[in-house]
Amino acid sequence: MVTVVENTDPKIKPVPAVITELEQKYAGKFVVQHTVDEIPTVWVARADLLDVLLFLRKLPKPHVMLFDLSAIDERLRQHRAGLPDSDFTVFYHLMSLERNSDIRVKVALSEDDLNVPSATNIWPNANWYEREVWDMFGIVFTDHPHLTRILLPKYWEGHPLRKEYHARATEFTPYFLNTAKQQYEQENLRFVPEEWGMKRSGRDEDFMFLNIGPNHPPLTVRFVWYYSWMARKSSTVSLILAITIAAQKRWLSVKHGTHLFLIPTVSII
Numbered sequence: 001m002v003t004v005v006e007n008t009d010p011k012i013k014p015v016p017a018v019i020t021e022l023e024q025k026y027a028g029k030f031v032v033q034h035t036v037d038e039i040p041t042v043w044v045a046r047a048d049l050l051d052v053l054l055f056l057r058k059l060p061k062p063h064v065m066l067f068d069l070s071a072i073d074e075r076l077r078q079h080r081a082g083l084p085d086s087d088f089t090v091f092y093h094l095m096s097l098e099r100n101s102d103i104r105v106k107v108a109l110s111e112d113d114l115n116v117p118s119a120t121n122i123w124p125n126a127n128w129y130e131r132e133v134w135d136m137f138g139i140v141f142t143d144h145p146h147l148t149r150i151l152l153p154k155y156w157e158g159h160p161l162r163k164e165y166h167a168r169a170t171e172f173t174p175y176f177l178n179t180a181k182q183q184y185e186q187e188n189l190r191f192v193p194e195e196w197g198m199k200r201s202g203r204d205e206d207f208m209f210l211n212i213g214p215n216h217p218p219l220t221v222r223f224v225w226y227y228s229w230m231a232r233k234s235s236t237v238s239l240i241l242a243i244t245i246a247a248q249k250r251w252l253s254v255k256h257g258t259h260l261f262l263i264p265t266v267s268i269i
Helices: 017-026 046-057 126-137 179-189 217-233 246-256
Strands: 030-033 041-044 065-073 088-096 101-109 115-117 140-142 206-209 237-241 264-268
Touching (some): 046 088, 046 101
Parallel strands (some): 115 140
Antiparallel strands (some): 030 041, 088 101, 206 264, 237 264
């Protein structure tokens, strides 16, 4: 619980406004963590998570951007310095453009109960973040619209960022690729539109899968304009275009050292 007092010592930084606002509504329901990067950081219970996230999203100067969402396997951590016990921690890094400030929200999870509610109804871009957390850590996001692997093939076994996952090639069984395994892997890599919520209006309809990345966003805008123009010109072409926001592109570049592949899917009837 946070007690707000007048600060007369210039060496002591004032309590961030967002913490004060949280205290007014959720007094006693969160724990403040002091961090080296000085980003306001709070721990909340899983039961209060969506409530707190929605509150931050709807503040007068809201945290409109979900900048990052990931997890940490903390089972081997020894020094918690008064923080909640946590086998796995899911964190949400939120940005407020009007405040020019961030806040980090954390949720502690037990190893035998790895699930949190999905935040996709609050920030749609949580979709891919949550899929990556499931892929890498095996944490389930309840009510997620399409919780499947996003970085690894769907036949992959295990979750690579968990502490018990093999870290060295010598710990894996020797790799082999016979005809049967090659066919199995190719079948699992096949793009099935229905698995992504796409529907066919008739048996003569087919889907074209186009990879036009990596590209700079302005170039992608030209593609969007061109395909949209095609859709208006002809009733036989419909466009389904999936583009993540600039923050997603920046996150991928920083976190994975790669460009974001922007992949539109054109449905040709």
